[in-house]
Amino acid sequence: MRVAILCSSPYSETGCAVSARLAQLGYVPVGALTLPSWDRSTLLRKLGQWGLRDSLHYAIAKLAPGKSTLRKQVLNPYLERALRHGDGVFRGLREVARTYGFPVVTCGDQNSPRAVAQLKQWSPDLAIFTGGNILRDQVLKVPRLGILNSHLALLPEIRGMSSPEWSLLCGVPLGITIHFMDSGIDTGPILLRREFAGAADCDSLADLRNRMIAEGIELIAEAVAGLDRGTIAPVPQAGREKDCQFFVMHEQLKAVATRRLKEGRLNSVAGRSDG
Amino acid sequence: MSGRFERTQTQMNSPESSSSRNFMATRTVRALNEAAGLLRAPQRVVQLFSKLASDELRTTFEHRHLYSYAAATIPVADALRSVVDWILHAQRPDGGIAAYYSLLTGYSELYPEVTGYIIPTLYDFGRLTGDPTARHAAERATHWLLSLQMPSGAFPGGLRGPDSDAQPSVFNTGQILQGLVRAFVETHTETRNAEILERAVAAGDWLAAIQQADGSWTGHAAYQGAAHTYYSMVSWALAQLAAESSDPRHAAAADRNIDWVLAHVQPSGWIDGINLRGHPAYLHFIAYAIQGTLECGILRRRDDVIQAAAKPAWVLLRKFETHKRLLGTYEPDFRGGQRFSCLTGNAQMSCVWLRLFEVTGDLRYLNAALKMNEMLKHLLPIKGRRGVVGGVAGSYPIWGAYQPMRFISWGCKFLADALMLEQRLTREFEAKFEASGCA
Numbered sequence: 102m103r104v105a106i107l108c109s110s111p112y113s114e115t116g117c118a119v120s121a122r123l124a125q126l127g128y129v130p131v132g133a134l135t136l137p138s139w140d141r142s143t144l145l146r147k148l149g150q151w152g153l154r155d156s157l158h159y160a161i162a163k164l165a166p167g168k169s170t171l172r173k174q175v176l177n178p179y180l181e182r183a184l185r186h187g188d189g190v191f192r193g194l195r196e197v198a199r200t201y202g203f204p205v206v207t208c209g210d211q212n213s214p215r216a217v218a219q220l221k222q223w224s225p226d227l228a229i230f231t232g233g234n235i236l237r238d239q240v241l242k243v244p245r246l247g248i249l250n251s252h253l254a255l256l257p258e259i260r261g262m263s264s265p266e267w268s269l270l271c272g273v274p275l276g277i278t279i280h281f282m283d284s285g286i287d288t289g290p291i292l293l294r295r296e297f298a299g300a301a302d303c304d305s306l307a308d309l310r311n312r313m314i315a316e317g318i319e320l321i322a323e324a325v326a327g328l329d330r331g332t333i334a335p336v337p338q339a340g341r342e343k344d345c346q347f348f349v350m351h352e353q354l355k356a357v358a359t360r361r362l363k364e365g366r367l368n369s370v371a372g373r374s375d376g
Numbered sequence: 377m378s379g380r381f382e383r384t385q386t387q388m389n390s391p392e393s394s395s396s397r398n399f400m401a402t403r404t405v406r407a408l409n410e411a412a413g414l415l416r417a418p419q420r421v422v423q424l425f426s427k428l429a430s431d432e433l434r435t436t437f438e439h440r441h442l443y444s445y446a447a448a449t450i451p452v453a454d455a456l457r458s459v460v461d462w463i464l465h466a467q468r469p470d471g472g473i474a475a476y477y478s479l480l481t482g483y484s485e486l487y488p489e490v491t492g493y494i495i496p497t498l499y500d501f502g503r504l505t506g507d508p509t510a511r512h513a514a515e516r517a518t519h520w521l522l523s524l525q526m527p528s529g530a531f532p533g534g535l536r537g538p539d540s541d542a543q544p545s546v547f548n549t550g551q552i553l554q555g556l557v558r559a560f561v562e563t564h565t566e567t568r569n570a571e572i573l574e575r576a577v578a579a580g581d582w583l584a585a586i587q588q589a590d591g592s593w594t595g596h597a598a599y600q601g602a603a604h605t606y607y608s609m610v611s612w613a614l615a616q617l618a619a620e621s622s623d624p625r626h627a628a629a630a631d632r633n634i635d636w637v638l639a640h641v642q643p644s645g646w647i648d649g650i651n652l653r654g655h656p657a658y659l660h661f662i663a664y665a666i667q668g669t670l671e672c673g674i675l676r677r678r679d680d681v682i683q684a685a686a687k688p689a690w691v692l693l694r695k696f697e698t699h700k701r702l703l704g705t706y707e708p709d710f711r712g713g714q715r716f717s718c719l720t721g722n723a724q725m726s727c728v729w730l731r732l733f734e735v736t737g738d739l740r741y742l743n744a745a746l747k748m749n750e751m752l753k754h755l756l757p758i759k760g761r762r763g764v765v766g767g768v769a770g771s772y773p774i775w776g777a778y779q780p781m782r783f784i785s786w787g788c789k790f791l792a793d794a795l796m797l798e799q800r801l802t803r804e805f806e807a808k809f810e811a812s813g814c815a
Contacts, residue, residue, distance in 0.1 A: 267739075270739055271739065346694075348698075349697070351743050351747055353802065354739065354743055354746070357805075357806065357809055
């Protein structure tokens with residue numbers, strides 16, 4: 102199985118963890134296509150997401166490789182298993198690539214002709230999307246089987262942004278869906294759909310997201326192996342006529358979702374597992 | 377607020393017969409008149425350039441992140457107080473409220489239409505805060521409006537100044553009717569109560585009498601003589617009146633017009649028939665059409681009407697969430713438009729989304745409205761002189777096409793409404809969450 106990785110930044114922990122995890126399982130990527138690390142909008146977005154202190158901390162960790170304590174630090178502690186390498190952790194995609202021997206190509210836009218040409222050159226059976234642009238048709242149709250995405254909610258109930266938070270507020274069980282991407286927002290055929298059981302241990306929405314991202318990576322690995330062995334097949338999403346798209350959640354509603362999480366008011370539906 | 381249009385168009389320029397050259401000449405004369413305002417009060421130059429500079433800086437350096445709602449820091453209560461203070465400062469001793477404060481010419485003449493539909497806002501604020509000033513202001517506004525009513529029951533269009541004409545206006549009568557109905561409800565223990573209802577019924581009777589068989593309003597009392605779907609606001613007022621008067625004619629007139637509006641809803645959600653010749657479809661008017669339809673549907677308990685209003689409201693919600701802004705104008709079927717922001721239209725859409733949240737329980741409406749309110753609070757001037765501080769500009773940036781260089785009273789009204797709705801609905805939502813454990 103020839104697998105390519107699409108990444109939002111060479112320093113994306115999720116991108117690194119997916120690449121490393123697949124390589125550990127024997128699916129060494131044929132290449133990784135990443136957006137640049139320091140464009141203005143990403144920087145502002147990260148500042149907004151992480152705050153100044155964490156962003157500075159992260160930047161120092163990237164720029165100060167001599168300090169062993171920082172070398173070992175990862176923002177998402179649940180990715181440590183996938184990112185651990187010897188006595189340190191992978192700090193970037195290029196380190197993973199050097200270790201496992203695959204190329205990393207930077208592009209300004211994952212939909213650009215250059216990016217499409219590069220993907221075609223790698224001729225992947227499958228690509229894994231770990232972040233970046235909204236993908237257009239010309240990219241979506243390059244990998245033979247398609248492009249996989251790990252969505253942090255059960256589909257088709259909750260599509261779009263802030264999906265764990267919306268699951269909490271709308272009374273939909275927390276879950277992860279591995280699906281093929283199409284031109285809609287999280288509307289592609291489903292490979293795996295699994296309820297997330299670890300929410301009771303979470304103390305914040307950030308913690309919840311981190312755990313779900315880590316579990317999503319395991320599910321990606323499971324999906325790749327399943328596709329390779331031919332044991333799973335995509336199932337088109339039901340109920341697409343209903344508009345289930347959600348958007349970035351306002352902080353005031355996030356506060357309610359956090360309370361719900363802390364109070365352990367979680368929905369669970371038996372039998373919500375692999376799709 | 378169409379009255380401002382109506383006055384400038386009908387007094388200075390007959391829209392049905394005017395050539396585009398005349399129209400341009402009229403606009404140029406108006407612009408020169410406004411600019412001359414600075415000669416009469418040169419101290420306004422400072423605030424004018426200060427606002428121009430701040431909007432230029434914002435649009436240059438902050439534009440993409442203008443709607444980064446998480447950054448807004450003004451508490452809702454403070455913003456609300458500030459906006460209502462702007463309205464109170466714009467009220468003259470006789471009770472009428474100025475249409476706008478221009479950075480060039482200062483306060484405008486009084487505006488009956490907006491004075492009318494600000495009355496419910498003032499009563500709501502008085503109830504929310506216990507502030508007697510707002511209630512007193514609403515009473516004075518009502519008293520002033522009653523003095524303007526024509527023998528036919530209609531109210532005049534346009535602004536009230538020394539050269540005011542007295543042409544009856546369907547839209548303005550409907551908007552004022554909203555205020556009269558609310559004043560009646562609020563003064564049920566007072567002696568003037570019966571008179572207010574009588575006057576409101578007279579206005580409603582006039583509206584019903586001149587309504588066309590198809591449910592629209594056309595002719596001399598309609599803007600440009602044509603039918604407009606944003607007159608759904610008039611249906612809303614008639615539905616409010618019907619609830620108090622129990623007169624089936626008022627309810628029937630509201631239903632007839634709203635049925636006519638529904639016939640103009642396109643598959644895209646676009647409501648055709650805004651029909652403003654010589655002007656683009658500003659978001660303000662699109663939002664009027666939606667808001668009037670929605671509120672009428674709620675009052676008349678008609679799910680088909682609510683669904684029809686929800687359709688364009690959802691289209692605009694998706695646009696706002698995706699692009700982090702709404703355009704100042706839209707082409708038919710929401711295909712594009714001018715890139716400035718019509719802040720009044722934004723505040724109206726916030727009201728629409730909040731009401732849809734209240735009706736449907738769909739949290740996505742509340743989410744979008746919270747973001748919109750953050751953005752509008754972010755743009756409120758917190759410093760400056762009277763007329764500026766707490767004011768809602770016609771456009772962002774201030775030189776945008778809708779009411780340029782002005783802080784407008786109806787913008788303040790809709791933002792105050794949106795903030796009060798936000799306060800009430802978020803409190804109710806959190807209380808429900810606490811009580812039931814299920815959002």
